[in-house]
Amino acid sequence: MADFRSDTVTQPCQHMRHLMAIAEVGDDVYGDDPSVNRLEAWAAERHGFEAALFVSSGTQANLLGILSHCQRGDEYLCGQEAHNYRYEAGGAAVLGSVQPQPIENLPDGTLPFDKLEKAIKPDDSHFARTRLLSLENTIGGKVLPLDYLKAARQFADKHGLALHLDGARVYNAAVASGVDVTEIARPFDSITVCLSKGLGAPVGSLLLGEKAFIQRARRLRKMLGGGMRQAGILAVAGQYALENNVARLAEDHANARFLAEGLNQLDGFSTDAYAVHTNIVFVDVAPAVDMQAIARELAQQNLIVSPGYQGMRLVTHKDIARADVERLLAILARLVA
């Protein structure tokens, strides 16, 4: 079976499962889990931060990040397309009373500084206090340019803002642009990293930042019910993923590009192959193509896609081989013929 819906569907490999089975564990709420402690210390160093926190999900990592930077009545600037604005159930507003101020993303995923500047509120009792700028990399599979990240740091400094990166897929960005992840992380006060997407761990994300920031996040994690006990079983999987599954992301990117180019050969499908920087392909599907019916047909052949309305997102990952992409293209070609 090849599941193109998301890279979250990746299965832990046998070696990862073995490490999970033999992991040394303890009660992490007491700070006693050696595997969690090892991952947090290693990850802090690896990404160039003082401290790290292992958490249940990317959503929780972002929420803790925003809540640890902001107080009630503060606001954070983010993209209209940002995951932590659109797809996290409004958690920062609901649970933290932190107001989002979204700005339209440009087609390359960046947020224009002139628009950001206009959105910053003056120090006046009418307004929420603008405290934080949150970016996302990759965003919609696109890599934000390094120069833009450096300029964002200058912008944040100029306006006294903290700078957060939703780096759920930051390793895809690093591999696609051929730089170390620390280059991407450096301008930021905090970043999140998803271990359970393309990296292939079953559960978990990291939040990285300064010591005092991570201490605040740790308290909030407990408050949210995110304090886990023998979490080392998950932490060893995450560390294995970071140590072994990064370089191979390049294969996913090549497969995504191959898929995009193949789709462009088919009637009724079009994609901007140049916009495929990493492992995500957005496909325009012509109205005449009955994608729901095609998806059902594909499922019969063990190919899973989730059709949207006149569009579709296809994601490559470690459990999709080049042969699966070829099979998908061949069957699609037959079905639209």
Ligand SMILES: *Cc1c(COP(=O)(O)O)cnc(C)c1O
């Ligand atoms: C998946 C994702 C998240 C959230 O991660 P979950 O583990 O699904 O909660 C956050 N940000 C981005 C950009 C993501 O792609």
